[in-house]
Amino acid sequence: MIEALQKSGFRNARACHFFDSFLGTTKEAVARKYGVRGANFVAYK
Amino acid sequence: MSIACPVNLDREKLKSEVRATYAKVAENPNGDFHFHRGPEYAARLLGYDLAELRTLPDTATAPFAGVGNPFMMDALPAGGVIVDIGSGAGMDCLLAARRVGTGGAVVGIDMTDAMLARARRSASEAGSNHVRFEKADMTGLPLESNSVDVVISNGVINLAPDKEAVFNELCRVVKPGGRLQFADIIVGTELSEEARNNIDLWTG
Numbered sequence A: 001m002i003e004a005l006q007k008s009g010f011r012n013a014r015a016c017h018f019f020d021s022f023l024g025t026t027k028e029a030v031a032r033k034y035g036v037r038g039a040n041f042v043a044y045k
Numbered sequence B: 001m002s003i004a005c006p007v008n009l010d011r012e013k014l015k016s017e018v019r020a021t022y023a024k025v026a027e028n029p030n031g032d033f034h035f036h037r038g039p040e041y042a043a044r045l046l047g048y049d050l051a052e053l054r055t056l057p058d059t060a061t062a063p064f065a066g067v068g069n070p071f072m073m074d075a076l077p078a079g080g081v082i083v084d085i086g087s088g089a090g091m092d093c094l095l096a097a098r099r100v101g102t103g104g105a106v107v108g109i110d111m112t113d114a115m116l117a118r119a120r121r122s123a124s125e126a127g128s129n130h131v132r133f134e135k136a137d138m139t140g141l142p143l144e145s146n147s148v149d150v151v152i153s154n155g156v157i158n159l160a161p162d163k164e165a166v167f168n169e170l171c172r173v174v175k176p177g178g179r180l181q182f183a184d185i186i187v188g189t190e191l192s193e194e195a196r197n198n199i200d201l202w203t204g
Helices: A002-007 A028-034 B011-027 B039-046 B091-100 B113-126 B163-173 B199-203
Strands: A011-019 A037-044 B081-085 B105-110 B131-135 B148-154 B174-186
Touching: A002 A011, A002 A037, A002 B163, A011 B174, B011 B113, B081 B091, B081 B163, B091 B105, B091 B113, B091 B131, B091 B148, B105 B113, B113 B131, B148 B163, B163 B174
Parallel strands: B081 B105, B081 B148, B105 B131, B148 B174
Antiparallel strands: A011 A037, A037 B174
16 A cells, blocks of 8 residues: 555655454454454655 | 455456445445444444534434544644545545535545435535535546645545556645545455455455
8 A cells, every 4th residue: 555655656655543443243254364454544745 | 564456356347346335335324234334333443533423414424334534644624625535425524524614625526326315415414515526436536636635535445456546546636745644454464366356355
């Protein structure tokens, strides 16, 4: 994600918060297996 | 950390599946889906203010299916122009509208007719006249170049098979000095080719 943002011309791109968005859903186990979670990103032009 | 990218995925089929899934969410937010929806989820796992969400129309909050909280990073500028990519039923747009005030403007972009209809109803119920919703693909926005202060988005960019095309388009519309503050899905491990080409995993 960060790389794609930088390639498109954004700078100081970073992930800043993480969320266990699939906790308690039927996909929780799959999410844990692959390390799938929500994240906040910020990037500047 | 990476984002899932397809190998041989049928991109039109993916778009169609995404539209179909989120049309179902718009029509029946309490249906059986393998992702969370609604304001209680947004407050419990994503850090939204439940008291504030309860002041918004249920039309906007019930189908909310974001994965993070794009309001956590920085305050939206009063009087600013904000674009929400994949605005769904409009919950984040209505929150953004409050942050920028009536001197600003909020544009929600979505490709699902049922969500757009719901979002327009939500804005009308909330009395947010400085919010509008447009039907568009996120790689071809109906916006002037260098016209947007902040782009927000919540759990949508991961649904696009070509992220670079999306970010190129966002870079076009954002003003110099403007920014993206968005939430999305990340994957902690390298996925198999089979998993990357599985539309069911993408649309979830």
